[in-house]
Amino acid sequence: MSGKKDITIVDIARELNISISTVSRGLKDHPDINKDTRQKIWNKAEQLGYTANIFASNFRKKKTNTLGVIIHRLHGYFISSLLDGMEKVANEAGYNLIISQSRESYHKEMANAKTMLANRVDGLLISLAYDTESLAHIEPFINKGIPVIFFDRVFENSQGVSVIIDNYKNAYDITKHLITEGCSKIMHITACLKRNVYAERYRGYRRALEDYNIPFSDDMLILNDMNPQDGIAAAEKILQMENRPDGLFIAEDENAAYCMHHLKQNGVRIPEDIAIAGFNNDPISRTVDPNLTTVNYPAYDIGAVAATSLISQLNGASSVVQVMNKIVLKSEVIIRESSRRKK
Amino acid sequence: MSGKKDITIVDIARELNISISTVSRGLKDHPDINKDTRQKIWNKAEQLGYTANIFASNFRKKKTNTLGVIIHRLHGYFISSLLDGMEKVANEAGYNLIISQSRESYHKEMANAKTMLANRVDGLLISLAYDTESLAHIEPFINKGIPVIFFDRVFENSQGVSVIIDNYKNAYDITKHLITEGCSKIMHITACLKRNVYAERYRGYRRALEDYNIPFSDDMLILNDMNPQDGIAAAEKILQMENRPDGLFIAEDENAAYCMHHLKQNGVRIPEDIAIAGFNNDPISRTVDPNLTTVNYPAYDIGAVAATSLISQLNGASSVVQVMNKIVLKSEVIIRESSRRKK
DNA sequence: TTTAATTTTGCAAACGATTGCAAGAAATAG
DNA sequence: CTATTTCTTGCAATCGTTTGCAAAATTAAA
Numbered sequence: 001m002s003g004k005k006d007i008t009i010v011d012i013a014r015e016l017n018i019s020i021s022t023v024s025r026g027l028k029d030h031p032d033i034n035k036d037t038r039q040k041i042w043n044k045a046e047q048l049g050y051t052a053n054i055f056a057s058n059f060r061k062k063k064t065n066t067l068g069v070i071i072h073r074l075h076g077y078f079i080s081s082l083l084d085g086m087e088k089v090a091n092e093a094g095y096n097l098i099i100s101q102s103r104e105s106y107h108k109e110m111a112n113a114k115t116m117l118a119n120r121v122d123g124l125l126i127s128l129a130y131d132t133e134s135l136a137h138i139e140p141f142i143n144k145g146i147p148v149i150f151f152d153r154v155f156e157n158s159q160g161v162s163v164i165i166d167n168y169k170n171a172y173d174i175t176k177h178l179i180t181e182g183c184s185k186i187m188h189i190t191a192c193l194k195r196n197v198y199a200e201r202y203r204g205y206r207r208a209l210e211d212y213n214i215p216f217s218d219d220m221l222i223l224n225d226m227n228p229q230d231g232i233a234a235a236e237k238i239l240q241m242e243n244r245p246d247g248l249f250i251a252e253d254e255n256a257a258y259c260m261h262h263l264k265q266n267g268v269r270i271p272e273d274i275a276i277a278g279f280n281n282d283p284i285s286r287t288v289d290p291n292l293t294t295v296n297y298p299a300y301d302i303g304a305v306a307a308t309s310l311i312s313q314l315n316g317a318s319s320v321v322q323v324m325n326k327i328v329l330k331s332e333v334i335i336r337e338s339s340r341r342k343k
Numbered sequence: 344m345s346g347k348k349d350i351t352i353v354d355i356a357r358e359l360n361i362s363i364s365t366v367s368r369g370l371k372d373h374p375d376i377n378k379d380t381r382q383k384i385w386n387k388a389e390q391l392g393y394t395a396n397i398f399a400s401n402f403r404k405k406k407t408n409t410l411g412v413i414i415h416r417l418h419g420y421f422i423s424s425l426l427d428g429m430e431k432v433a434n435e436a437g438y439n440l441i442i443s444q445s446r447e448s449y450h451k452e453m454a455n456a457k458t459m460l461a462n463r464v465d466g467l468l469i470s471l472a473y474d475t476e477s478l479a480h481i482e483p484f485i486n487k488g489i490p491v492i493f494f495d496r497v498f499e500n501s502q503g504v505s506v507i508i509d510n511y512k513n514a515y516d517i518t519k520h521l522i523t524e525g526c527s528k529i530m531h532i533t534a535c536l537k538r539n540v541y542a543e544r545y546r547g548y549r550r551a552l553e554d555y556n557i558p559f560s561d562d563m564l565i566l567n568d569m570n571p572q573d574g575i576a577a578a579e580k581i582l583q584m585e586n587r588p589d590g591l592f593i594a595e596d597e598n599a600a601y602c603m604h605h606l607k608q609n610g611v612r613i614p615e616d617i618a619i620a621g622f623n624n625d626p627i628s629r630t631v632d633p634n635l636t637t638v639n640y641p642a643y644d645i646g647a648v649a650a651t652s653l654i655s656q657l658n659g660a661s662s663v664v665q666v667m668n669k670i671v672l673k674s675e676v677i678i679r680e681s682s683r684r685k686k
Numbered sequence: 687t688t689t690a691a692t693t694t695t696g697c698a699a700a701c702g703a704t705t706g707c708a709a710g711a712a713a714t715a716g
Numbered sequence: 717c718t719a720t721t722t723c724t725t726g727c728a729a730t731c732g733t734t735t736g737c738a739a740a741a742t743t744a745a746a
Binding site for chain 3: 018
């Protein structure tokens with residue numbers, strides 16, 4: 001199958017008639033080794049076509065140089081930007097990224113965590129699944145002293161650092177915006193409220209309604225899985241209401257876009273009849289017509305900051321990092337045509 | 344830092360007063376080992392909180408159970424779906440995915456390939472960068488017998504398997520569609536023609552024009568990097584032409600969406616004034632107004648098939664796979680409102 | 687020249703599992 | 717009761733590097 005077997009430092013040592021340890025040191029320019037010897041080693045390595053076996057080296061050093069990433073779902077612009085940021089930082093720091101998805105299942109998430117543990121990742125980055133309600137699967141990491149960073153979908157009061165944005169505040173602001181644009185019946189479409197991101201957005205929404213004395217009733221909340229068909233189904237549901245809302249706050253742009261599109265197709269004018277706001281600042285929000293009011297969720301930065309923070313912990317966490325428990329990135333409401341009702 | 348040190352099979356062996364090899368075998372239910380002994384081993388492992396060190400095991404077995412993935416860019420719906428498919432297949436087969444991006448740079452691609460090699464991935468999945476013109480960085484894999492699968496951005500006449508769609512045919516079909524809808528001046532907006540995906544689409548476009556006797560001139564081709572601002576810039580350029588096109592074939596949906604949006608904002612009617620077609624069937628194509636005519640590029644399947652094919656090669660490539668050099672997945676033009684000019 | 691200081695190199699034990707081979711124990715046959 | 721066969725278990729080498737410590741070689745100091 002695989003051709004001739006790999007060249008190792010042993011081969012180099014034998015050819016040069018020197019010891020393995022000298023080769024090992026020479027290869028990494030250890031000052032103990034004579035310049036000429038180093039050169040000879042390099043030449044021979046080159047000549048034999050030697051490729052360092054980092055794998056073996058890592059084994060000996062009990063370090064894998066690998067960061068585990070568990071995400072809820074590998075889907076769409078948001079998550080790919082986030083991974084982009086992570087990969088950039090990790091790659092530059094010489095770490096590899098092992099990526100796996102829980103597909104919103106706690107079971108899968110546990111299995112993935114186990115695999116990561118067994119594979120001895122140096123650190124873990126995780127965004128929780130819909131139904132994760134316990135961090136039992138993360139504890140082994142903590143116990144072994146493997147740093148864990150939570151991002152986006154986090155757990156309140158968890159050990160380890162969380163990298164997030166202020167979902168509550170943004171939801172509050174965007175709902176308030178809809179209210180000040182004159183909306184008096186604002187519906188909220190979101191996903192499983194067990195997860196902080198959705199729970200917080202919902203809380204912000206409710207609080208804004210309350211602060212402005214707008215009544216809320218259960219039929220103003222639609223829970224779904226944020227799939228395309230869910231957005232359309234939500235629109236359909238709204239179309240069939242006798243007393244339609246005049247404002248819509250949807251927890252994700254993609255879903256908002258589908259919903260808005262379907263509403264428009266059925267004669268609803270946006271924003272005149274219904275003002276709409278989304279969340280994430282997905283590119284889709286800038287290509288729908290009218291452009292979608294949304295919240296700028298800096299996905300790339302979340303990824304980059306999470307990775308940076310993890311790596312700095314691995315490099316002997318300065319006390320500053322040690323103490324940190326939550327990193328909240330800047331984010332803000334972006335008002336566009338989909339919600340501008342006043343001239 | 345890290346608490347107490349790991350429990351190993353040595354610890355289990357010592358505690359149970361049996362040999363290491365027995366523990367090793369017992370842990371994996373080797374039939375040689377007595378049932379009772381196996382049970383004792385499992386219990387003790389459980390009790391001590393043992394976590395198999397796959398890393399060490401892999402080292403000994405000279406197998407990493409890891410697949411390297413090098414993509415051009417971690418961005419957007421297309422690539423995340425593709426990775427989704429890969430992750431699913433890989434995960435189910437017990438493989439980890441190490442993902443890195445070349446960011447469209449050959450240099451980075453080479454560096455990433457080197458890292459993958461040094462990390463002894465069992466196989467490689469790669470989509471080439473814009474400016475990759477040689478496979479020198481891939482040769483070491485071939486030489487070592489490490490299987491390589493190219494997907495999406497491939498190289499003609501390469502060793503290893505390619506998983507792609509028929510870009511030429513789809514581009515031909517979609518251009519032909521624009522022509523039959525009555526377009527007589529069709530522009531093409533695409534990216535670096537060095538890459539097969541763009542080159543083939545261009546070729547299909549040109550061929551269709553030719554077959555239908557539509558003249559082509561250099562100003563009908565716009566090359567850019569497929570970023571949002573590029574889409575807008577292209578629209579701007581078109582707006583300023585004295586003799587505007589009546590058809591537009593853009594090599595990617597996201598870019599098409601930006602371009603179309605900007606044209607619309609400047610009073611161009613779609614499809615009446617200009618019919619537009621994209622590529623990829625990105626969700627964005629279904630939320631823009633009018634919906635975008637496009638080519639269904641089954642990203643998820645590409646990823647899944649690429650991973651499946653790689654893994655089957657690792658599992659002792661049946662001769663069927665051995666001989667395969669190119670896997671072309673089904674794909675087809677999806678006609679929507681953005682190009683429907685006839686009633 | 688001797689001795690001390692410095693520079694280079696090598697020995698050998700890790701790292702945590704796997705595995706071919708052989709030996710001991712138990713069961714079956716003759 | 718011995719000879720076989722079948723189960724179970726253990727020995728020890730191995731995977732490719734790293735690294736503490738000691739030894740050898742070279743250079744500098746006296």
